[in-house]
Amino acid sequence: MDNIRIIEVKRSIFDDNNKDADLLRAELKAKGVFLLNLMSSPGSGKTTTLIRTINMLKSDLGIAVMEADIDSDVDAKKILAATGVQSVQLHTGGMCHLDADMTRQGIAGLDLDGVDLVILENVGNLVCPAEFDTGAAKNCMILSVPEGDDKPLKYPLMFSVCDLVLINKMDVAPYFDFDLEKCKEYILRRNPNAEVIPVSAKTGEGMEKFAEWLKRQVKTQKEGE
Amino acid sequence: MDNIRIIEVKRSIFDDNNKDADLLRAELKAKGVFLLNLMSSPGSGKTTTLIRTINMLKSDLGIAVMEADIDSDVDAKKILAATGVQSVQLHTGGMCHLDADMTRQGIAGLDLDGVDLVILENVGNLVCPAEFDTGAAKNCMILSVPEGDDKPLKYPLMFSVCDLVLINKMDVAPYFDFDLEKCKEYILRRNPNAEVIPVSAKTGEGMEKFAEWLKRQVKTQKEGE
Numbered sequence: 001m002d003n004i005r006i007i008e009v010k011r012s013i014f015d016d017n018n019k020d021a022d023l024l025r026a027e028l029k030a031k032g033v034f035l036l037n038l039m040s041s042p043g044s045g046k047t048t049t050l051i052r053t054i055n056m057l058k059s060d061l062g063i064a065v066m067e068a069d070i071d072s073d074v075d076a077k078k079i080l081a082a083t084g085v086q087s088v089q090l091h092t093g094g095m096c097h098l099d100a101d102m103t104r105q106g107i108a109g110l111d112l113d114g115v116d117l118v119i120l121e122n123v124g125n126l127v128c129p130a131e132f133d134t135g136a137a138k139n140c141m142i143l144s145v146p147e148g149d150d151k152p153l154k155y156p157l158m159f160s161v162c163d164l165v166l167i168n169k170m171d172v173a174p175y176f177d178f179d180l181e182k183c184k185e186y187i188l189r190r191n192p193n194a195e196v197i198p199v200s201a202k203t204g205e206g207m208e209k210f211a212e213w214l215k216r217q218v219k220t221q222k223e224g225e
Numbered sequence: 226m227d228n229i230r231i232i233e234v235k236r237s238i239f240d241d242n243n244k245d246a247d248l249l250r251a252e253l254k255a256k257g258v259f260l261l262n263l264m265s266s267p268g269s270g271k272t273t274t275l276i277r278t279i280n281m282l283k284s285d286l287g288i289a290v291m292e293a294d295i296d297s298d299v300d301a302k303k304i305l306a307a308t309g310v311q312s313v314q315l316h317t318g319g320m321c322h323l324d325a326d327m328t329r330q331g332i333a334g335l336d337l338d339g340v341d342l343v344i345l346e347n348v349g350n351l352v353c354p355a356e357f358d359t360g361a362a363k364n365c366m367i368l369s370v371p372e373g374d375d376k377p378l379k380y381p382l383m384f385s386v387c388d389l390v391l392i393n394k395m396d397v398a399p400y401f402d403f404d405l406e407k408c409k410e411y412i413l414r415r416n417p418n419a420e421v422i423p424v425s426a427k428t429g430e431g432m433e434k435f436a437e438w439l440k441r442q443v444k445t446q447k448e449g450e
Contacts, residue, residue, distance in 0.1 A: 147268025
């Protein structure tokens with residue numbers, strides 16, 4: 001189970017990342033593949049969230065995962081061991097984000113036959129990944145309760161580029177001063193179109209909603225072809 | 226109390242940040258000012274840790290704070306309101322880190338008369354701030370329990386550049402799968418010289434040790450002059 005493919009992604013040679021991202025988005029759509037870009041701080045629970053979500057969806061959808069990290073392969077191994085789905089590790093060589101070309105290098109390492117949904121777990125960082133369109137069809141971020149309800153005020157770009165915000169670790173909410181309504185208000189102030197789903201990837205609370213959201217996105221993209 | 230000075234720091238014009246950082250370090254040492262660079266993920270408790278630490282030390286040391294953030298002034302206001310010490314907000318204009326010249330621009334906004342210790346709260350990010358020497362005498366980072374004990378494996382550079390790692394939010398350790406001994410082992414694997422202090426900025430647990438560490442650093446630098 002430990003046979004993880006590691007791809008050392010190279011710095012992009014394209015001047016216009018936005019154009020390249022649009023191109024990748026169109027290519028993936030034509031192949032019937034929905035790409036989700038999942039972002040968050042380090043330690044907000046991206047990998048745990050992915051594992052539970054994949055296990056809820058893998059009988060309905062063909063799923064593959066790209067795990068971006070500075071230089072470990074901890075996450076891709078975890079994903080493969082816990083879900084059995086195709087998983088590659090992208091090493092960014094110290095870079096703090098992925099752009100569209102780096103994402104394309106990762107996609108090239110996947111076998112897309114039968115795959116409906118590719119999830120890119122971006123580098124844990126609330127700043128840089130928000131600045132680069134990866135070519136994903138949708139952006140999702142995870143904010144976890146222990147990080148605090150004021151994060152949308154402090155990392156505004158991240159919240160404004162995300163279609164969906166998962167508020168994770170709701171199971172520990174009683175032990176933190178986290179005001180969910182205030183947090184939602186801050187998010188919507190940055191991004192009136194954002195959807196917000198409170199979840200606990202650990203207990204499963206709210207995860208059905210996220211799985212439904214994903215199924216709906218994949219279906220909508222396919223129907224739009 | 227809301228009269229916070231905001232400094233829009235400009236991108237550095239220096240080619241050699243390391244050289245510039247050495248210069249700033251020497252300048253500050255000559256002025257009898259110890260600069261601590263405090264780094265962490267978003268939401269690990271930097272501001273809460275600072276407030277408690279400053280209130281423990283402000284009768285012994287002259288303290289000033291620089292709060293770096295993308296564009297809010299939430300933290301500098303909090304620090305001023307809770308401690309009364311001189312506090313400036315540095316806006317990085319979207320940039321994910323501070324370098325030595327940006328730090329110097331912040332220092333220039335402080336009145337250093339009677340100041341022994343300046344604390345720079347860097348942008349919340351485990352990747353980019355580790356790559357830029359700010360000119361600080363020492364680097365300290367906070368890893369909080371909810372982020373997980375595997376972070377030294379995933380953000381190796383950050384742990385290798387820090388002299389001190391505070392493990393914060395120990396008060397909620399019973400609610401998370403966090404192995405303190407394993408975490409320490411991972412940190413020391415990256416950086417055998419790192420000191421590690423488990424704390425809870427909320428309850429005060431372990432904070433006396435951090436305050437003592439800071440007093441010792443300030444004293445040692447002064448004696449070395």
